[in-house]
Amino acid sequence: MSAAATLDAAKIGPHARVPVLDVRDLSVEFRTRSGLVRALEQVSLAVHRGECVGVVGESGSGKSVTAYAVMRLLDAAGRVTAGDVRFSGIDLLAASDADIADLRGREMSMIFQNPRAALNPIRPVGRQIADVLIRHGGVTRDQAPDRAVQLLAEVGIPDPRRRAHAYPFELSGGMCQRIGIALALACRPALLIADEPTTGLDVTTQAVIMDLVTTLARERGMATVLITHDLGLATEYCDRIVVMHAGHVVESAPTAEIFATPRHPYTAKLIAATPRPGVPLSGLVSIPGNLPDLRATNLAPCRFLARCDRAHADCAVPPLLRQEEEGRMVACRHPL
Amino acid sequence: MLGVTVRRLAAALPTLVGVVIVTFLLTRALPGDPAAYFAGPAATQQAIAEIRAKLGLDQPLPVQFLDYVQDLLRGDLGLSITTGQPVLHELTTRLPASAELTLLGLLFAGSVGITLGVLAALKQNSWLDNLCRVVATLGVSLPTFFTGLLLIYVFYYLLGWAPAPLGRLDAFASPPPHVTGFYLIDSLLAGDLETFRSALAQIVLPAITLGIFAVAPIARITRGSMLAVMGSDFIRAARGHGLSGRTVVVAYALRNALLPVVTTLGMVFSFLLGANVLVEKVFAWPGIGSYAVEALIASDYAPVQGFVMTMGVLYVLLNLMIDLLYQVIDPRVRLEA
Numbered sequence: 001m002s003a004a005a006t007l008d009a010a011k012i013g014p015h016a017r018v019p020v021l022d023v024r025d026l027s028v029e030f031r032t033r034s035g036l037v038r039a040l041e042q043v044s045l046a047v048h049r050g051e052c053v054g055v056v057g058e059s060g061s062g063k064s065v066t067a068y069a070v071m072r073l074l075d076a077a078g079r080v081t082a083g084d085v086r087f088s089g090i091d092l093l094a095a096s097d098a099d100i101a102d103l104r105g106r107e108m109s110m111i112f113q114n115p116r117a118a119l120n121p122i123r124p125v126g127r128q129i130a131d132v133l134i135r136h137g138g139v140t141r142d143q144a145p146d147r148a149v150q151l152l153a154e155v156g157i158p159d160p161r162r163r164a165h166a167y168p169f170e171l172s173g174g175m176c177q178r179i180g181i182a183l184a185l186a187c188r189p190a191l192l193i194a195d196e197p198t199t200g201l202d203v204t205t206q207a208v209i210m211d212l213v214t215t216l217a218r219e220r221g222m223a224t225v226l227i228t229h230d231l232g233l234a235t236e237y238c239d240r241i242v243v244m245h246a247g248h249v250v251e252s253a254p255t256a257e258i259f260a261t262p263r264h265p266y267t268a269k270l271i272a273a274t275p276r277p278g279v280p281l282s283g284l285v286s287i288p289g290n291l292p293d294l295r296a297t298n299l300a301p302c303r304f305l306a307r308c309d310r311a312h313a314d315c316a317v318p319p320l321l322r323q324e325e326e327g328r329m330v331a332c333r334h335p336l
Numbered sequence: 337m338l339g340v341t342v343r344r345l346a347a348a349l350p351t352l353v354g355v356v357i358v359t360f361l362l363t364r365a366l367p368g369d370p371a372a373y374f375a376g377p378a379a380t381q382q383a384i385a386e387i388r389a390k391l392g393l394d395q396p397l398p399v400q401f402l403d404y405v406q407d408l409l410r411g412d413l414g415l416s417i418t419t420g421q422p423v424l425h426e427l428t429t430r431l432p433a434s435a436e437l438t439l440l441g442l443l444f445a446g447s448v449g450i451t452l453g454v455l456a457a458l459k460q461n462s463w464l465d466n467l468c469r470v471v472a473t474l475g476v477s478l479p480t481f482f483t484g485l486l487l488i489y490v491f492y493y494l495l496g497w498a499p500a501p502l503g504r505l506d507a508f509a510s511p512p513p514h515v516t517g518f519y520l521i522d523s524l525l526a527g528d529l530e531t532f533r534s535a536l537a538q539i540v541l542p543a544i545t546l547g548i549f550a551v552a553p554i555a556r557i558t559r560g561s562m563l564a565v566m567g568s569d570f571i572r573a574a575r576g577h578g579l580s581g582r583t584v585v586v587a588y589a590l591r592n593a594l595l596p597v598v599t600t601l602g603m604v605f606s607f608l609l610g611a612n613v614l615v616e617k618v619f620a621w622p623g624i625g626s627y628a629v630e631a632l633i634a635s636d637y638a639p640v641q642g643f644v645m646t647m648g649v650l651y652v653l654l655n656l657m658i659d660l661l662y663q664v665i666d667p668r669v670r671l672e673a
Contacts, residue, residue, distance in 0.1 A: 073576050075567075105578030118573040120588050122666055131587070132577045167667045183577055 018089055019046040020191050020223035021070065021108075026083035028062075028069050028247075035295040039065045039078070040247045042322075044329075045225075047191070052217065052224040054234030054255070056270070057244035060291050063227045064113070066244075067193045071110055072100050087191065106136035109184035111213070113196035115176035119168040125179045126152070126164025129186055136187045151182040155212060174205040181209070185216055192217060193225045198233065210237055231274040235259060243267050246291045246303035248320070253328040263328070263335040266304050302332070310334055344659055348652040355648035356408065359641045360401055368635035374417050391417075404641075413645070414638030416631065423642040427624055431646065432517025433504055434616065434623030438608050440520075440539055441546030445608075446601060449551045453558025453597075454590060457566060468555050475552035480611045484545040484618040491541060499537050501619040509534045542619040549611055550604040557600045561593040568592075595666055602658040606651055 028040040040062045047053045055063045068074045070085055085092040087108055112118035120128055129151055130144035139147050152160035155178040168176055198206040214237050217224045228234050234241055235255055242252040251264040262268040272285040289307035301318040305311055315333055322331045371388040388394050413423035456468035491498040499506050504519055512522040512531050519535035566589050574588045613625035624643055631639035662669050
């Protein structure tokens, strides 16, 4: 049975309450010249239909690697060593390349960071959208250009008929990001992974782009994963927040709760470092230290240990303790 | 496009002026006295002096140069002392032979080199990648005249697959009616398959000899450029949108990867124009390369100057074509132009 058929069965079957995306204990390693990098360790997260989950963490915490692992877009050097990724019940890690290619862009889509670099520099943007439509959308070659123009209009691009013939270098960063959104949403996917969709855009454009993504997601009941280093952005748009640090999920909870009662010391520091109303910029506290070197063979079970001011002696004793209660999870022996 | 063409041609004029000056000076600086050579070994001093006066070689250099430029402006490249024929006429009759050979060699090198390079990049470190590396090394290290002789030895002498390396057609065939001067095209235009087959059989070995030399740089640049493009963000994104492997490789990756390859093609082509000289000698090819070598040995100034001029013009036209091709492939260049 093809992946698409399985998917339809899953949509209408008795498993309707299964999460659209269910990642469990995902571990990813990269073989590099300077040694093995344990980029992800036992990462778990779930996204339901219509839900928006924010994945938050500083650069290098493994947010994008998680997204690429889910989309099966890891570099040749990257390898999933353990875990389970299910999309509407389909085992994504076991599916054939052809099935994955059928799902990508049609059922699960991604908005890539750095909008301009994610577009083919020497192909008109309208044609790039048409390429995706022809591949998945059941439109003919003749209909595709018109449908592409329609999609450009939907993401708020003025004069879409003319812009369809433009090349990425002729468009602004915000325009390119709109094209990226149009590409990702062209086939009305069930899951959208937006990887830093607003980095490099000015604040006004950021808000416009985010409103666009969330509106379209809500209209279509999409499950959305918003990857960002900006906790403020995530709080504004997400139902749940997953905090990542050095390849671990350190805390995951509903947005309101995580803000009111952060339980992991890293989350608390992240909140203290995020600008918010009523707090002067001088009141922000930066997080000391850097991410640990993930190539090290003697990594502590808690990868935040070296930066943590609440460290106890037993924090260095494996395994890392993940405590779950009432829809919250915290990976800490001595939570706040 | 037309505006660019005109501007680039205008920009090429100083280059051509330079070519004229340098070739004139170089031929005068060469050892050997054309008058003595022309007069023959038994000639007296007086006879040689008479010939020198007749050829205008007794004049001071600036005067000789002015004469030369005036003739050039009238489209007169002078007479060959050895054959007595106008140089322009001989060059134009021989140029198609060289051009056909070089273009076919380039076609061979381009198709083999790009294919090898793409496959090597897609299957990094596989046997194909290694083969690509071996071909690349061999192609550059073997001199063309050696490859030529080796191919003749194997395919003509040992296997008997190829005809004798004696020019553009076998002895019993007659050339097709002149349209382009390219026998392969002219014979097809005339609907003469017999001549086409004969011309093709004759040109295959020299074209491959010429092309093998160029496979290496093309394959290596294609491989490197393809690897770089395949690792870029937009290829990951294209795969992320579910585009099929073929669309990703051909329509997305290869077209982007071709930009540096086109530049290399241009350099390789001028390379081939030079390598032509030796290959034409080995295969008795009646092109401008062998003509120039003979003239050079005979200290025959006019054909050598004519040859270098032709090469200069070809080179300018070639670079123009590369520029235009660039604009077709890369929309970003159009903006700058």
